Amino acid sequence: MLLRGVALLAACFVSGQILGETLGRLLGIQANVGGVGFAMLFLILSQNELEKRGLFHLEMGEGVNFWSKMYIPIIVAMSSVQNVRVAFSNGLLALLVGIIPVIACLALMPFLSKLAPKD
Amino acid sequence: MEYIITFLDKNGLVFAFLVTGLIMYFSEGISKTLTRGKIPGSAISIFMGLVLAYFAGLETLGKKGIADIPGFSGFDLLGGPMFRDFAIVSTAMGASFAIIKKTGLIGVLSLFLGVIISFAAGVIIAYAMGITDAESLTTIGAGACTFVVGPVTGTALGASSDIIAISIAAGVVKSILVTIGTPLIAPYIGLKTPQSAMIFGGLMGTTSGTAAGLAATDPKLVPYGAMTATFYTGLGCLMCPSVLYFAMRIILN
Numbered sequence: 474m475l476l477r478g479v480a481l482l483a484a485c486f487v488s489g490q491i492l493g494e495t496l497g498r499l500l501g502i503q504a505n506v507g508g509v510g511f512a513m514l515f516l517i518l519s520q521n522e523l524e525k526r527g528l529f530h531l532e533m534g535e536g537v538n539f540w541s542k543m544y545i546p547i548i549v550a551m552s553s554v555q556n557v558r559v560a561f562s563n564g565l566l567a568l569l570v571g572i573i574p575v576i577a578c579l580a581l582m583p584f585l586s587k588l589a590p591k592d
Numbered sequence: 593m594e595y596i597i598t599f600l601d602k603n604g605l606v607f608a609f610l611v612t613g614l615i616m617y618f619s620e621g622i623s624k625t626l627t628r629g630k631i632p633g634s635a636i637s638i639f640m641g642l643v644l645a646y647f648a649g650l651e652t653l654g655k656k657g658i659a660d661i662p663g664f665s666g667f668d669l670l671g672g673p674m675f676r677d678f679a680i681v682s683t684a685m686g687a688s689f690a691i692i693k694k695t696g697l698i699g700v701l702s703l704f705l706g707v708i709i710s711f712a713a714g715v716i717i718a719y720a721m722g723i724t725d726a727e728s729l730t731t732i733g734a735g736a737c738t739f740v741v742g743p744v745t746g747t748a749l750g751a752s753s754d755i756i757a758i759s760i761a762a763g764v765v766k767s768i769l770v771t772i773g774t775p776l777i778a779p780y781i782g783l784k785t786p787q788s789a790m791i792f793g794g795l796m797g798t799t800s801g802t803a804a805g806l807a808a809t810d811p812k813l814v815p816y817g818a819m820t821a822t823f824y825t826g827l828g829c830l831m832c833p834s835v836l837y838f839a840m841r842i843i844l845n
Contacts, residue, residue: 486681493748496834504837505748509677510830513684517826520685540682545634545800546612547679550671551743552641552760553615554657558649560757566721566732567758571765574713574736575773578706578795582781582788585705585795589698589787 478536481523485515597663604666612670615640632804635767638739642761655753673747680740680829683799687822698787699820702794707828710736710797711836714762726840728755732762733840734832738798739763741828748833767801774805783809786816793817797824 493508500506516537523529560567600607619640620633627636645657654660659668669675714736715729723729731751735742735758742759745751774783774792782788793802799821806813 482678482682482685486678489681490677493833500838503750504833506837507830507834508748509680509744510826510828510834512677512681513826513829516681516684517687517689521689534685537682537685540679541685543675544679544683545637546609546616547670547675548740549615549637549641550608550612550667551676552638552671552739552757552764553645553648554659554667554671555642555645555757555760556649556655556753557642557646557657557757557761558653559655559754560761561646563721563754563758564761566718566723567735567761568765569717569721570714570732570736570758570762572769573717574710575766575769575796577709577713579777579781581702581705581709582783582792582795585698585702585791586782586788588701589696589791 474530474532475536477530478533478538479540480536481519481533482516482537482540485512485519488512489515600663601665604664605669606666607663608666608670611664611667615644630772630808631768632771632800634800635764635771638760638764642757642764645757677744680744680825683822684826687819687826699790699794702791703820703823703827706795706797706824707737707831708836711828711832715840723755724844726837726844727751729844730832730837730840731755731759733836734828735759735762736766737763737828737832738825739767740825741797741832744829745832745837749837763798767798770796770798770801771804771808774802775808778809783813786813789813789816790820793820794824797821797828799825 489512490508492511493505496506497504520529616637619637623629623631623633623636648658648661652660658664711733715733718729718732727749728751730749731742731746734745739760742763743756746756746759783792789806796802799818802821803814803818806817
């Protein structure tokens with residue numbers, strides 16, 4: 474059952490990424506167009522569908538869950554294999570890109586809150 | 593010594609698990625003692641990863657951070673795009689469209705606005721600072737979304753590693769800023785209801801930052817904000833290397 478969960482995740486991953494690669498080819502660019510996003514969409518849809526039919530076993534979820542818990546460690550490993558030495562000269566850019574967009578989005582918050590239906 | 597390095601390179605993935613575990617253990621310690629839990633261990637760990645990559649780059653003059661150090665080649669696999677994308681896709685489990693429907697149109701609107709505005713602001717700053725090609729601009733714009741959307745986009749578009757590093761660093765800065773800033777700004781932006789937490793999560797994305805920031809504001813709000821924030825990463829990974837990249841190509845031509 475555990476491996477069925479991992480296999481389901483792998484199926485969504487493979488189909489999403491191939492869709493992304495194919496889209497890139499069709500559009501004539503050397504890029505994977507939204508593959509990870511499609512894969513996530515497939516996982517949500519297939520999980521919801523399996524749950525509706527009562528076919529989603531708890532242990533299957535654990536197979537997927539393991540990988541979602543490995544997410545931060547993998548991101549840590551990823552950040553440690555980047556070309557930071559060259560990027561360092563652009564440190565100010567990283568700092569500004571990390572700060573200014575947050576402020577821009579925050580400014581929208583009161584406006585959106587007003588539009589929200591009261592509960 | 594020689595045979596140990598050969599052994600570590602041969603068992604690279606396992607050794608990378610060990611070293612990553614140590615980095616995270618060390619970072620959790622820093623988070624608890626030096627910042628009293630104010631900055632989450634995950635943000636510190638990612639920052640530590642960048643710092644290690646920097647010093648490794650100085651030492652080896654290579655392009656692949658600590659993976660260029662003999663014995664550490666396994667990091668190339670653990671930190672490579674395959675495991676990364678696999679783990680990112682897995683985080684979508686448990687997300688349910690039924691719940692996002694509860695916030696209604698406003699939740700969806702905040703998600704789209706959050707991604708598009710962060711992206712546009714990031715692109716404008718990068719352009720103003722002299723970056724001109726569509727792939728790099730898109731990658732940095734994606735980094736303004738989260739430290740995940742940036743590298744996913746960069747790899748998909750074939751951006752260079754130093755541009756990807758900038759996008760990660762920007763995402764980490766954002767995560768820390770949201771973590772620290774949320775409790776401070778909460779009273780001024782009306783962040784006190786589940787509804788407002790969902791809008792906040794949608795606008796900010798960065799799941800770790802949003803969750804930690806909301807926990808410091810009001811723990812009851814965490815699940816609401818974290819939920820829309822999870823959708824944010826998915827939406828960012830979907831839109832940045834596709835429609836937003838095309839938009840960049842059209843604008844630049």
